[in-house]
Amino acid sequence: MSIATENFVKVIYQFDQNQGLDTKPGTIAKALGITNAAATDMAKKLALKELVKFQKYQPLQLTENGRKMALSVIRRHRLWETFLYRTLNLSLHEIHREAELLEHLTSDFLTERLSVFLGSPDVDPHGDPIPDINGRINSDTGQFTLLSAKAGSVYKIVRLSGSDSEFFEFCEENDIAVGVHLKVEKQYTGNEMTLVVINDQKLLLNASLTTRIFVEQVPNLKTEL
Amino acid sequence: MSIATENFVKVIYQFDQNQGLDTKPGTIAKALGITNAAATDMAKKLALKELVKFQKYQPLQLTENGRKMALSVIRRHRLWETFLYRTLNLSLHEIHREAELLEHLTSDFLTERLSVFLGSPDVDPHGDPIPDINGRINSDTGQFTLLSAKAGSVYKIVRLSGSDSEFFEFCEENDIAVGVHLKVEKQYTGNEMTLVVINDQKLLLNASLTTRIFVEQVPNLKTEL
DNA sequence: TTATAAATTTAAGTAAGCTTAAAATAATTA
């Protein structure tokens, strides 16, 4: 399938995952940098190919085939990210930018060689789950965002969710990385601000950050650090 | 530029290198798997973009910009081949097949990171020269094909030129590889057959092979092996 | 509830990159 088609089903899948974000043509169009008209047009064409369910004025939905295609693109994307991060030492935002292209011209053969070489990883360097060869993906991993973390607890960062370089640069500069432990000092619920401590440094994070930093409970370390 | 354009200027460049092969639309068309009409069409369009010089019924020629583009694609191709060969251990024909795609969606940034990681190689695993970042390529390296090698001399294989898997499989099965030494036993000039010895094994090669195996003189080993 | 704004869809059109069929030209063979 074409690059345009692969990108199209991928953004539908991703917006569909982040429940709440609607998958009407306008949303897809903005994400892809095309006009609304083009997105509607594409949706109709992909409906004929049975990749997308299209009903006028309704949110777009993927068919089973569309979902499979999206997961296949995402698998290639995240395997490339892992490879570029580990072997070429690219940064968290560089790997995303390059994988956004490489994902489209990678054969099944190369994809599986990459996977084997990397030891069949199930998360990429951002902590994003890598679908397996059959499109199965590890959801429901007991992770949640810093926004809903409890004050006084220690957590392990397991995922940095995003694609813009500013976010990743900020994380890098402030020791926010997958695998790092942090303590939530206080939740300023009204203003959606969160005070955390990482490596003895205090950081006051707003919601645009805390909703993109996913953490996991660290049971036996609650009082340490 | 588009994938179609990159492939188009690349084959013109390559046919132009192998002096003798003409670069009329029909030749390009066959190489790309498109019709003659499509090749003529494309040639005209690329002439408008000043990548190709086009005169009815004449061989196609690259402009300076066209040549630069071709060399840039070839650089990306051969760096990928080197990378896939060294890190993922793909075979000589697998790396070609994959690089044929990857060459088109690789940013300048990634290209140079690849190059640095590999130690700025100047030949790929087939022995093909890798153009530098400015499009300079190491031609005239004192290499020649087995067809024109002298009987009784020892040579080092420096290049296996081709793209079909059958050729590379044959080479692999018979210890014909870049860096390997061989002795030319006899040249059957009339029938264009060459008898060589590699690792104590005698091999009788026809012209379709000897024209694709490039060797270099090995001055001090003439009598050994 | 109605007016207004926003989003979506339709319509018409474009460029890239192909196709087949026919016409023109060049190359080969008799």
Place this chain on the structure above:
DNA sequence: TAATTATTTTAAGCTTACTTAAATTTATAA
């Protein structure tokens, strides 16, 4: 040289992936 064959070019048409502009529908606000 003339006739035949092969190649190249032109012409017309197709699909994909977009665009802008206008019409339609939905969502929001008065």
